[in-house]
Amino acid sequence: MEKKDKQPTIKEIAKKLKISTSTVSRALKDHPSIGLVTTMRVKKVAEELGYEPNQTAIFFKQRKTFTIGIILPSISEAFFSAAISEIEHIANEHRYTVILGQTADDPDREMQVIEAMKKHRVDGIILSAAKNTTEYAFLPLLENAGIPIVFFDCVPNMEGVYAVLSDLKAGLHDAIDLLVSCGHSRIALINGPSSLPASLERYEGYLEGLEKHHLHLYTEYVEATDLSESRNLEAMERLIDLPNRPSAVILFNDYVTLDAINACRKRNVVINQDIFFVSFANFPYWKYMDNPPMASIEQLPGEQAIIAANKLFALIDQPNLPYERIVLKSKLVKSL
Amino acid sequence: MEKKDKQPTIKEIAKKLKISTSTVSRALKDHPSIGLVTTMRVKKVAEELGYEPNQTAIFFKQRKTFTIGIILPSISEAFFSAAISEIEHIANEHRYTVILGQTADDPDREMQVIEAMKKHRVDGIILSAAKNTTEYAFLPLLENAGIPIVFFDCVPNMEGVYAVLSDLKAGLHDAIDLLVSCGHSRIALINGPSSLPASLERYEGYLEGLEKHHLHLYTEYVEATDLSESRNLEAMERLIDLPNRPSAVILFNDYVTLDAINACRKRNVVINQDIFFVSFANFPYWKYMDNPPMASIEQLPGEQAIIAANKLFALIDQPNLPYERIVLKSKLVKSL
DNA sequence: CTGTTAGCGCCTTCAT
DNA sequence: ATGAAGGCGCTAACAG
Numbered sequence: 001m002e003k004k005d006k007q008p009t010i011k012e013i014a015k016k017l018k019i020s021t022s023t024v025s026r027a028l029k030d031h032p033s034i035g036l037v038t039t040m041r042v043k044k045v046a047e048e049l050g051y052e053p054n055q056t057a058i059f060f061k062q063r064k065t066f067t068i069g070i071i072l073p074s075i076s077e078a079f080f081s082a083a084i085s086e087i088e089h090i091a092n093e094h095r096y097t098v099i100l101g102q103t104a105d106d107p108d109r110e111m112q113v114i115e116a117m118k119k120h121r122v123d124g125i126i127l128s129a130a131k132n133t134t135e136y137a138f139l140p141l142l143e144n145a146g147i148p149i150v151f152f153d154c155v156p157n158m159e160g161v162y163a164v165l166s167d168l169k170a171g172l173h174d175a176i177d178l179l180v181s182c183g184h185s186r187i188a189l190i191n192g193p194s195s196l197p198a199s200l201e202r203y204e205g206y207l208e209g210l211e212k213h214h215l216h217l218y219t220e221y222v223e224a225t226d227l228s229e230s231r232n233l234e235a236m237e238r239l240i241d242l243p244n245r246p247s248a249v250i251l252f253n254d255y256v257t258l259d260a261i262n263a264c265r266k267r268n269v270v271i272n273q274d275i276f277f278v279s280f281a282n283f284p285y286w287k288y289m290d291n292p293p294m295a296s297i298e299q300l301p302g303e304q305a306i307i308a309a310n311k312l313f314a315l316i317d318q319p320n321l322p323y324e325r326i327v328l329k330s331k332l333v334k335s336l
Numbered sequence: 337m338e339k340k341d342k343q344p345t346i347k348e349i350a351k352k353l354k355i356s357t358s359t360v361s362r363a364l365k366d367h368p369s370i371g372l373v374t375t376m377r378v379k380k381v382a383e384e385l386g387y388e389p390n391q392t393a394i395f396f397k398q399r400k401t402f403t404i405g406i407i408l409p410s411i412s413e414a415f416f417s418a419a420i421s422e423i424e425h426i427a428n429e430h431r432y433t434v435i436l437g438q439t440a441d442d443p444d445r446e447m448q449v450i451e452a453m454k455k456h457r458v459d460g461i462i463l464s465a466a467k468n469t470t471e472y473a474f475l476p477l478l479e480n481a482g483i484p485i486v487f488f489d490c491v492p493n494m495e496g497v498y499a500v501l502s503d504l505k506a507g508l509h510d511a512i513d514l515l516v517s518c519g520h521s522r523i524a525l526i527n528g529p530s531s532l533p534a535s536l537e538r539y540e541g542y543l544e545g546l547e548k549h550h551l552h553l554y555t556e557y558v559e560a561t562d563l564s565e566s567r568n569l570e571a572m573e574r575l576i577d578l579p580n581r582p583s584a585v586i587l588f589n590d591y592v593t594l595d596a597i598n599a600c601r602k603r604n605v606v607i608n609q610d611i612f613f614v615s616f617a618n619f620p621y622w623k624y625m626d627n628p629p630m631a632s633i634e635q636l637p638g639e640q641a642i643i644a645a646n647k648l649f650a651l652i653d654q655p656n657l658p659y660e661r662i663v664l665k666s667k668l669v670k671s672l
Numbered sequence: 673c674t675g676t677t678a679g680c681g682c683c684t685t686c687a688t
Numbered sequence: 689a690t691g692a693a694g695g696c697g698c699t700a701a702c703a704g
Contacts, residue, residue, distance in 0.1 A: 007481065009697055020675045025699060033673055050480065055455045057697035060396040061680055067435070067456075075424060081417035088411060088438050097456060099403070100434045102424050119391045120403075120433060144386065145343060258624040285619075288594040290626040345681055356691045361683060371689060393681040397696055 008049040016045055028053070059121070068312060069117035069125045071101040071110065073154075078284060080128065083152070083305035087126060090309040096123070105130040114138045118145055124312045126305075129154040131196050136161075148315035152308040153301070155325075157197055162315065164308040164326045168198065168280070171297030171330035172205030172250065173212070175278040178295055178332060179248045180213045184276065188221040188246035190235045190256055199224070199252070202280075206250065221246055225256060232259035240267050240275075248276040254283035257293055272336065286335055294336045300328055344385040352381055364389070395457070404648060405453035405461045407437045407446065409490075414620055416464065419488070419641035423462060426645040432459070441466040450474045454481055460648045461485040462641075465492060467532050472497075484651035488644040489637070491661075493533055498651065500644040500662045504534065504616070507633030507666035508541030508586065509548070511614040514631055514668060515584045516549045520612065524557035524582035526571045526592055535560070535588070538616075542586065557582055561592060568595035576603050576611075584612040590619035593629055608672065622671055630672045636664055 010024040017024070019038065027034045027042035045051075059065045070087055072080045084100070091098045099122065101113035110130045117125055118141065125142065127149055136156050142149050148162070155163035179187055189206045192199040203222070210217055220242055223235035232255075239246055240263065251257045257279040264271055271277065271291035281296035307326055315321055346360040353360070355374065363370045363378035381387075395401045406423055408416045420436070427434045435458065437449035446466045453461055454477065461478065463485055472492050478485050484498070491499035515523055525542045528535040539558070546553055556578060559571035568591075575582055576599065587593045593615040600607055607613065607627040617632035643662055651657055 011697075021697085022676080022699075023674055025697095026674090035673060038674085052455060052481075054396075054457065054697055056392065056396040056399075056401060056457050057680095058699085060390075060392040060682095060696090061698055061700095063392075063680075065392060074421065076414070076417040076421040078412070078414070078417075081412040081414075081420075084417075084436070085410065085412040085438065088436055092438075097452065098436045100420070100424055100436050102421065102428075116433065119388060121390065121392050145388075258621065261624060283621075285594065285621060288597060288625070347681075357681085358683080358692080359690055361681095362690090369689060374689080390681055393696095394683085396680090396698095397682055397684095399696080 007054070008046075008051045009054065010051070012049065013042060013045050013051060016049075017041060063121075065097075065121050065123055066095065067097045067099055067120065067122050068316075069099050069101060069113075069120070069122040071103060071113050071117070071125060071127045073103050073105045073128060073130055075100065075102050079153075079299070079301045082284075082301040083128070086302045086305040087309045090306060090313070094313050096313075103130045105132060107133045107135075111138060114142070118142065118147060122147060124316050125149040126308050126312055127151050129156060131193075131198070146319070148312060148319060150308045150312045150315070152304045153299070154198070160323050162311055162321075162324055164304050164311065164328070166299045166304060166328045166330040168201045168297070168299075168330055169205035169208065171280070171299075171332055172202060173209050174332040175250055175295060175297055176206070176209030176213065178334070179250075179276070179278065180215075182276070182294075184248040185213075185215055186218075186221070186244060186246040186248070187215065188223065188239050188249045190223045190225060190232070190239070190249060190251045190260065192224065192252040192256075193226050194224055202250075202252065218244075225252070227252070227256065229259050232256045233263045236260040236263035237267065240264070240269055246275070248278065251277060251279045251293075253280045254286075254296070258283070261291060278332075280330075281333065292335045295332055295334045298331045298333050300330070303328060343390070344382075344387045345390065346387075348385065349378060349381050349387060352385075353377060399457075401433075401457050401459055402431060403433045403435055403456065403458050404652075405435050405437060405449075405456070405458040407439060407449050407453070407461060407463045409439050409441045409464060409466055411436065411438055415489075415635070415637045418620075418637040419464070422638045422641040423645045426642060426649070430649050432649075439466045441468060443469045443471075447474060450478070454478065454483060458483060460652050462644050462648055463487050465490040467529075467534070482655070484648060484655060486644045486648045486651070488640045489635070490534065496659050498647055498657075498660055500640050500647065500664070502635045502640060502664045502666040504537045504633070504635075504666055505541035505544065507616070507635075507668055508538060509545050510668040511586055511631060511633055512542070512545030512549065514670070515586075515612070515614065516551075518612070518630075520584040521549075521551055522554075522557070522580060522582040522584070523551065524559065524575050524585045526559045526561060526568070526575070526585060526587045526596065528560065528588040528592075529562050530560055538586075538588065554580075561588065563588070563592065565595050568592045569599045572596040572599035573603065576600070576605055582611070584614065587613060587615045587629075589616045590622075590632070594619070597625075597627060614668075616666075617669065628671045631668055631670045634667045634669050636666070639664060 010021045014021045014024045024042050027039040088098050103110040107130050151163040155165045225231040225235045277293035278295045279293040281298045286292035346357045350357045350360045363375040424434050439446040443466050487499040491501050561567040561571045613629035614631045615629040617634045622628035
């Protein structure tokens with residue numbers, strides 16, 4: 001199982017030059033106290049031997065791995081892969097490496113991944129929590145191990161953490177303002193599972209929005225789905241079948257919206273004519289669709305990720321920054 | 337910069353129990369020669385202290401990091417993020433960690449990322465090469481360092497490597513067969529940059545397909561784009577404006593297709609009526625579109641990734657497997 | 673300027 | 689069944 005590789009070490013360089021390893025070590029990093037000639041000679045031999053410092057030894061010695069972990073429910077979702085992409089960029093600028101973990105929204109998997117990262121001695125973690133994580137048992141563990149963690153997007157509802165998130169409520173208010181200004185009063189909501197904080201937030205924003213415009217809350221206008229395709233379709237079909245069909249629907253996210261669009265197609269309900277959609281944008285391809293939602297509430301995965309990453313690197317340099325909850329105002333983007 | 341963390345070590349456990357570190361080390365891994373009682377006592381203390389083995393030390397000692405690198409042009413592209421997701425899964429089953437690098441299709445970045453991974457002493461690398469990498473200068477480096485590498489999707493056109501790719505030509509033949517069977521004879525191709533092997537392969541497949549059906553090759557039916565939105569649009573517009581406009585177009589990939597769809601919309605050319613598309617599938621959302629291509633040549637990112645990952649883990653266990661080029665037959669998927 | 677020494681945490685012969 | 693000792697590759701006091 002051992003690698004057969006016999007990579008050159010500073011020891012060999014030292015032997016070859018009949019000098020000490022410390023001199024080699026210093027020369028290699030241009031330590032000022034080493035003579036120019038020695039430095040040159042060392043570098044030459046290093047070059048010849050194809051020497052490369054053994055990072056694993058350095059990590060070990062420095063007690064630092066120059067590695068951060070990103071943990072997400074799912075890598076392949078556009079929202080998250082956009083985030084990873086940005087974080088990788090920033091990490092790269094800081095000469096850090098990124099290691100990756102997927103939780104599939106399973107709190108147990110999440111715990112495992114975090115423990116694995118802790119074992120790897122990552123210097124920090126960026127986490128978008130599994131949607132139904134309720135206990136953050138890993139927080140004291142990480143705290144204890146001195147590993148800073150920054151949450152983003154799906155963040156615990158508590159003090160004493162670093163978190164970056166988008167303010168969904170503001171987006172919802174804007175959405176309802178827009179719909180009302182377009183003459184809508186029968187506004188429905190297809191929400192996500194009630195277990196999610198994200199769902200609660202949307203619901204509250206929805207209520208507040210209605211209230212602000214003195215619109216009545218029809219309970220049959222509030223649907224919930226577990227985000228599966230079939231449930232998404234059913235939820236939309238129920239709304240379509242209502243005697244007083246809503247004229248506008250706000251949807252939990254773009255994937256729900258895609259299914260809702262299909263439901264409308266099946267029922268011959270014409271989007272942006274018989275019914276109007278406002279969605280939470282996770283889907284970068286609306287501009288290619290014939291019937292996009294009239295507006296999307298942009299959750300800015302890239303921006304969230306960038307802020308989270310910068311915060312993490314700040315924490316790695318300076319571990320005792322005050323806890324902070326950075327809330328990005330989600331922006332309403334009109335597509336029509 | 338040093339972490340203040342003072343995590344417990346086997347030494348502390350040893351001191352506490354007044355036994356030697358070697359005993360602790362062995363007890364912790366249930367070495368048969370350690371008495372049951374000692375083992376228990378050791379484990380108990382380890383538990384109490386919240387001991388966790390320092391992986392960086394183990395990596396260092398074992399000369400193995402249980403880490404693999406994935407290097408891709410862009411993490412956020414659906415094709416690649418699907419691949420990452422699968423690879424992360426498999427790595428996880430093998431108790432391996434995944435580190436990530438993006439090249440943005442830049443050969444220099446690619447080289448840097450590979451060097452970084454080499455420094456990290458990853459146990460293996462999975463690489464989808466930058467689209468315009470022509471020299472694979474890193475191969476001897478990795479060879480030398482004993483780091484196995486498996487290419488996937490975008491692979492070097494040479495012997496002596498492990499590669500997984502999909503057979504685009506077969507897909508193209510199927511596509512042309514299908515189009516001809518639907519009565520098309522004016523079949524165009526919007527290809528990618530001629531520098532890409534992937535473009536060449538498509539072009540050859542296209543020629544072969546035409547030939548098979550004794551169709552004439554009209555040079556004006558072959559467009560190329562650098563994959564930018566504007567070039568994609570222009571290419572399609574030129575085809576639309578031809579006096580003998582093609583009745584079907586095969587497109588380099590789905591993103592080109594999306595733009596081509598928009599070009600048609602602008603020009604009031606109705607898709608799946610005035611003109612038909614066959615694309616290479618990188619886009620999982622056609623089922624939600626009103627005017628999808630009539631068929632897609634599926635490149636199976638997930639499958640490619642799974643095979644590549646399995647191959648890599650095989651190589652990590654057994655470094656001298658014969659070189660192999662695994663070609664997946666790309667499947668034509670009809671959407672209409 | 674350069675060498676000596678010691679040690680990071682763990683594992684592994686080799687003794688006992 | 690356990691301990692002692694040495695070393696992985698590199699760095700960083702501390703001495704010269």
